[in-house]
Amino acid sequence: MQESVYKPSPAERHLPEDAPNILIILVDDAGPGLPSTFGGEVTTRSLDRIVDEGIAYNRFHTTAMCSPTRASLLSGRNHHRVGNGQIAELANDWDGYSGHIPRSSALAAEVLRHYGYSTAAWGKWHNTPAEETTVAGPFDSWPTGLGFEYFYGFLAGEASQYEPNLVRNTTVVLPPRTPEEGYHLSEDLADDAIDWLQKHRAMQPDKPFYMYWASGAIHGPHHVMKEWADRYKGKFDDGWDAYRERVFKRAKEKGWIPENAQLTPRHPTMAAWDSIPEHQRPFQRRLMEVAAGYAEHVDVQIGRLLDEIDRLGYADNTLVFYIWGDNGSSAEGQNGTISELLAQNGIPTEVDQHIAALEEIGGLDALGSPKTDNQYHAAWAWAGSTPYKGTKLLASHFGGTRNPMAVRWPAKIKPDPAPRTQFHHCNDLVPTIYEVVGITPPRVVNGIPQDPIDGTSFAYSFNDPAAEGRLRTQYFEIMGSRSIYHDGWMASAFGPRTPWLPGLPPGIHEWTPDHDTWELYNLAEDWTQANDLAEEHPEKLAQLKEIFLVEATRNQVLPVGGGLWVVALHPEMRIAPPYKEWTFSGHMTRMPEFCAPALGNKPNIVTIDADIPADANGVLYKLGSNSGGLTCFVEDGILCYEYNLFIIQRTKIRATETLPTGKVRIEVETAYAEPRPAGPLTVTLKVNGDVWAQGTVPVSAPLLFTANDCLDIGIALGSPVSLDYYDKAPFRFNGSIEQVHVKYV
Structure with a gap:
């Protein structure tokens, strides 16, 4: 009798054979006027590399704040719809501000994992409710509870780059080295991602990967070794106003912004460089030198990760998104600080107090070291957002919301130096990934009916720089600062807070969004929101304000300014x-x-x-x-x-x-x-x-x-x-x- 041979059926495959690997790189608190790639003075060779080998977008947008951008970027939904109208630590009971990403809005990591991707994340997370970040859990809102099979990084909004509180999956771990032994978080995150890639290639070579590498840089504290800051000695001696002029000129020369773009003026409440007392200028210069070294350092670590992808043979079919900033540069350093949480605590100080305290711990060379938590003057953030008006926390103006993005995919995208000018948003990344992978957004994930995807795929623009933009309408709102984009026009309301001014705004307890002044811009003719047309086109402004209200209602934004509830109105109710x-x-x-x-x-x-x-x-x-x-x-x-x-x-x-x-x-x-x-x-x-x-x-x-x-x-x-x-x-x-x-x- 012939012996039967049992042959198991091959595992069912849900992906095409050429499904791309995906790498999302997200730099933190970095404005468009910093990288040398686009006219800035911070050396960014890794960003150069992705642009040279792919394409770049000069009208890509974020939400103007950390947790909101990340929730939107990873889910494909608007940030309020997924409970992230405010950072996780300042959540409240309104649905749009709860800090909990609902299971009805599954992250792309969860969907791709079901389709057969290996999924992993590194670095800053900032999308777990603050009260759920202890070793006791619950862990369902940690990265490994939301679709990532592996995570190494930190759960909070910022961390010391020398002594971070780290998590691997759901276990708290200590950094592998001390600062004295040369530890830096950006290097550690690159090391760990490289190690994961090597193991993936050895153990699961038939599976594509989805990697999310979200740096803690260049969020405060600005921490980098002295030799990196010293690369920029003397380069910012003439101050932020002169820096802005130089960057604006170069951005035009590079074709990054159009010839008719206007350089917007400094806000009247922000200091001019000429107003800084001479004895304080070395302090303010060194703060920027440290920030620049910090930014170059993280770009170098990104380059190490890209090198490994190339060395392992993954480059051709890996779709890389390099996003320079989850919002604009941060003005939270206010007047320049050696301990940046002074501002969040509302404790007023004078610059000379910082300089005096600094002298006791090593002088200017202590900036960037483990002995300080420094962050630069808000005007450097404004300069880093050249040519726009805004900074981080302003959802009303570019500079808070407009961030460069470069994309490389050699197998499918032909390198092209022409910037893509289609208006897009961070919630568009997920539908773009789904389209190129061939996934229809699922109606049900893990038994839970899904909310619609809010984003619009920009895959159509990969090989067609002149393609007509497909995103018609997008709202922005952070703590009452807000705007609405619709068919080439934008209406903006600055809101009750000026991020670079210390303390609570006068009259904040009486503030109502109904009394805010709205501005109107024709973005087809006005790249930088330089010319307010509100008085000339009241009907258009009224139309856009009505569209904003519709979008706000549809996306759980109401009450407008709900993100102020804890931080400004009821600090006793913080998590x-x-x-x-x-x-x-x-x-x-x-x-x-x-x-x-x-x-x-x-x-x-x-x-x-x-x-x-x-x-x-x-x-x-x-x-x-x-x-x-x-x-x-x-x-x-x-x-x-x-x-x-x-x-x-x-x-x-x-x-x-x-x-x-x-x-x-x-x-x-x-x-x-x-x-x-x-x-x-x-x-x-x-x-x-x-x-x-x-x-x-x-x-x-x-x-x-x-x-x-x-x-x-x-x-x-x-x-x-x-x-x-x-x-x-x-x-x-x-x-x-x-x-x-x-x-x-």
Whole structure:
């Protein structure tokens, strides 16, 4: 009898044999006037390479803000429709601002994974609700819960480039090296992506890949090694106004912007370079030198990733999207800062305070180092958005929303130096990918009916630079700043906030969108929104305002300005843990600050039960980082406390006697000396019930210290709060901590 041979059926394939690999590269907080590719003065050879080997778009648009752009870019929907009308940390209960991407709007990663792609993401995520970022989860809004099979990066909106709080899939991990050993996040992200590619080629060579590489650069803090910043020494000495003139001229020479484009003037509330006092100019110049080095450095890391794609033989059939900025350059550094979260906390400072504090930690050479969280003057951001009016956070004007994009796909796209001028938006990326892969947007994903795709594919323009644009209407809105594009016209309302001005806008509590002034632009004739035609064409303006209202209603934008609810109107409602009491083990680490007890701005008692050795040294706990935070530690048996107000002011409280040995109860009591935001705090240190030291923190941080650092017990992981143990970090406590109890009082 003949023996039968069982042959399993081949796995069902849902993709064409020539389905392309896809790589999305997203640089953070980078305006169109920075890269040398398009006339700027930051060297961007990797961006040059993609443009030279492919095509570029000079009317591609983002939302003007981090989380909103990313949610839209990855889902193909408008940002409010997917709950991201505001950044994840400042979400509220309105649907358009909830911070949760609904399962009815599956990301392209989830769809492509089902079709047979390997999916992976690196870098900045910023689309997980802030309260869900601890190791306890839930994990369904982490990248691996939304379609990416692999993730390595950080969940928050920003991170120290030297000491980030990192996640691999759903596990918190420490950086592989220290800053002293040469660690930098951009390099690490490139290393890890290259490693993943090599493993993919070895283990799944028959599967196409979908990679999303989203740098933390050049978002603040502006961190890069000195040698990179030194490449730009002296290049910005004549200031931002002169820089803008030079870039505008070169952009025209390169054909990146049309000959009839006009250079828009500086906003009347923004400083001219000539108004900067001479003694402050070296500080302002160095801030820009650091930012430029930071930007070149990340472009070089992107080049390393592209090199590996080419070396592995993937180049020809890999569709690369290199997007220079998830919004325009950021003006959140305001007047130039050594600790950029001062602005988010609304704490007013003078530039001379920053310069004085900088002198204590190494002078100008400390800028860009782990000892600062610097960010440049807002006018450098404006210059980096040449030739447009806006910056990040302005959805009303280009400069906030217009970002260059380069595309390379040798198998299907013929290199062409002519810029694509079709008006497009970040929500158009997903339908473009679906079209070239041959996927019809699914009606159901994982059993859940899907919302329609909002974007319009721009694949039609790949090999036809003169093709008529197919996107007819697109709204923009961030915190009340808004605009509407329709058939070549744009209506814009600046909104209640000026991003580069510190503090809350006057009258914000009485603001209503009904009273905003609208502007009108004919974009067919006015590339940069230089000529307001509102008075000449009131009927056209009325038409566009009505279209905006329709789009806002359809996309869950209402109430207009809903993103201001927490940040400006009700800061007490910011995302915070629901608890008022915690009990921690003595080795608990890496609890993100957004989810940790607010030890720096709520009355509280921290009780530490510890076994103190004779030579006691080390950190008992720390919250935050060197750029801002608080810490309690022991130095040669002396109990110490420090409140680091964003480097500008450090309050140190020290006992005068050494701690007793053996079982000891230490209490740190924090109370408001005056009950007001940023009000002074009284801090009392007790040992076994007796007062050992007391002091006053003159100014407190009303919001938070960091975006991505953590609460650590028994050790200072991440960035050390105090310079007193900076060189000893992580300064692990050499005794034993039984538990730490925290209670609001």
